[in-house]
Amino acid sequence: GKRKMIFDTSKIYYFVGGGMEKVTQALIDGGHSIEKVFYKPTSGSSKSDASLNIANIYNIPIQAINHRSELIALGTELKGKFCFSAGFSFLFPKEFLNATGLCVNIHGAILPDYPGARTLNWVLENGETQSGITIHIIDEGIDTGDIILQETFPISVFDTPRSLAAKTQALEPALVLKALALLNSGEAQPIKQENINFNDRRLENRTPKHSQLDIDYSLSELYNQIRAADPENYPSYFYINGQKILLKISRENKSENEPFSDLMI
Numbered sequence: 001g002k003r004k005m006i007f008d009t010s011k012i013y014y015f016v017g018g019g020m021e022k023v024t025q026a027l028i029d030g031g032h033s034i035e036k037v038f039y040k041p042t043s044g045s046s047k048s049d050a051s052l053n054i055a056n057i058y059n060i061p062i063q064a065i066n067h068r069s070e071l072i073a074l075g076t077e078l079k080g081k082f083c084f085s086a087g088f089s090f091l092f093p094k095e096f097l098n099a100t101g102l103c104v105n106i107h108g109a110i111l112p113d114y115p116g117a118r119t120l121n122w123v124l125e126n127g128e129t130q131s132g133i134t135i136h137i138i139d140e141g142i143d144t145g146d147i148i149l150q151e152t153f154p155i156s157v158f159d160t161p162r163s164l165a166a167k168t169q170a171l172e173p174a175l176v177l178k179a180l181a182l183l184n185s186g187e188a189q190p191i192k193q194e195n196i197n198f199n200d201r202r203l204e205n206r207t208p209k210h211s212q213l214d215i216d217y218s219l220s221e222l223y224n225q226i227r228a229a230d231p232e233n234y235p236s237y238f239y240i241n242g243q244k245i246l247l248k249i250s251r252e253n254k255s256e257n258e259p260f261s262d263l264m265i
Helices: 021-029 049-057 070-077 094-099 120-125 161-185 219-228
Strands: 011-016 033-039 062-064 082-086 102-107 130-137 147-154 236-240 243-247
Touching: 011 021, 021 033, 021 049, 021 082, 021 161, 033 049, 049 062, 070 094, 082 161, 102 161, 120 161, 120 219, 130 161, 147 161
Parallel strands: 011 033, 011 082, 033 062, 082 102
Antiparallel strands: 102 130, 130 147, 236 243
């Protein structure tokens, strides 16, 4: 059932991960005050560095979160505050969610069908004709909270994980600002997710074995499986006489005006 929700989103405690710098910049440009940025450090350079660079430019305080347990104490510090998560690495503990005011997440796929951290490969392997972006309230599950806003867009039959990620990232900032405006004005009507499937094999984290082709598949299924694989690091493969055969595909007449389409296809 729908219920109206209002929450002041002018001040944000921002939990960020890799590849979300467009969202980071949009929050600032959209007049939201990012009070503090939280991130999980990694060894060497990190994909979240671009967002941290933006925070430094605007003199926004930055705090590293090394362990999930640190979030419990942080919840007390952020009592009643609005928290927004974009690609953050840790699941938020119950104690944190109970202490803070409202926690919202952006998920770069359609829910409830595609929860989890790395789903775009599966979207392509399953031959979906559309993908999307979901803004939802964070609860204890993985991407299971009530949906504030969801938008879909068409997938090309030539999309690859890289091009699909680029399309998603291009559309995320506007949807985030729209969702926060809905919360601010009291027009948000979060909708409960129905038919959540927690045990779906297709949503396993990708490992190299997922690039092994199933010779019982039809040619169109194989095509989806090949383009869903990472052509550089984990190209699709099969075995003949004990020899591993790698497959990469290319398209003969790729148009120049397909800015997001991957180089291979």
